[in-house]
Amino acid sequence: DAGVIQSPRHEVTEMGQEVTLRCKPISGHNSLFWYRQTMMRGLELLIYFNNNVPIDDSGMPEDRFSAKMPNASFSTLKIQPSEPRDSAVYFCASSLQLYSNQPQHFGDGTRLSIL
Amino acid sequence: AQSVTQPDIHITVSEGASLELRCNYSYGATPYLFWYVQSPGQGLQLLLKYFSGDTLVQGIKGFEAEFKRSQSSFNLRKPSVHWSDAAEYFCAALLNAGNNRKLIWGLGTSLGVNP
Numbered sequence: 001d002a003g004v005i006q007s008p009r010h011e012v013t014e015m016g017q018e019v020t021l022r023c024k025p026i027s028g029h030n031s032l033f034w035y036r037q038t039m040m041r042g043l044e045l046l047i048y049f050n051n052n053v054p055i056d057d058s059g060m061p062e063d064r065f066s067a068k069m070p071n072a073s074f075s076t077l078k079i080q081p082s083e084p085r086d087s088a089v090y091f092c093a094s095s096l097q098l099y100s101n102q103p104q105h106f107g108d109g110t111r112l113s114i115l
Numbered sequence: 116a117q118s119v120t121q122p123d124i125h126i127t128v129s130e131g132a133s134l135e136l137r138c139n140y141s142y143g144a145t146p147y148l149f150w151y152v153q154s155p156g157q158g159l160q161l162l163l164k165y166f167s168g169d170t171l172v173q174g175i176k177g178f179e180a181e182f183k184r185s186q187s188s189f190n191l192r193k194p195s196v197h198w199s200d201a202a203e204y205f206c207a208a209l210l211n212a213g214n215n216r217k218l219i220w221g222l223g224t225s226l227g228v229n230p
Contacts, residue, residue, distance in 0.1 A: 043220045045218070045220075056217070093159075098216075099209070100209075101147045101166040105161075106151075
């Protein structure tokens with residue numbers, strides 16, 4: 001079975017550029033989560049969706065960050081304009097059901113470096 | 116505030132030795148509890164979960180965890196560690212957060228294994 005698929009795996013770009021991270025959740029999963037992981041702050045939940053609707057975006061650090069889920073099989077996380085402090089590994093995860101004992105399944109992440 | 120605490124930032128054990136990674140949560144009711152493992156360059160993988168019933172749960176890769184309500188703990192154990200177990204381990208708890216429920220993550224414990 002295909003797991004959560006994220007692209008690209010690595011992204012290096014200059015500050016000020018727009019960055020778009022992509023995620024394809026596991027088919028049939030209703031919930032999707034975007035995380036950011038850094039050495040300093042650990043794993044941070046940025047935003048999550050249920051049935052394509054954003055439920056909680058309180059973890060999104062600034063207005064420069066936005067996320068969309070136009071359909072059940074695709075989500076994007078966009079940073080515009082990007083800054084060096086946005087450098088991190090960004091993970092997407094999906095789960096069968098929100099607020100349940102169903103675990104989250106993680107993609108392999110996108111390692112983002114902003115120069 | 117609701118939180119998940121992993122007191123040990125880094126632990127090193129010898130191959131073949133037993134292992135216990137600690138996890139405590141602060142919450143009045145019994146949450147759903149999870150342990151995840153993250154190998155370098157990869158996403159998080161679920162090891163095991165607890166939501167009710169037998170307080171000793173078995174997971175993949177020979178891991179087990181015991182829920183102790185009196186201590187608000189959910190410690191991860193393995194009787195004999197293999198070199199391939201070197202990774203980052205995360206404890207998480209699904210807790211009530213206002214009108215929603217949120218998965219709260221610990222900061223992780225990095226496990227080193229000496230040959």
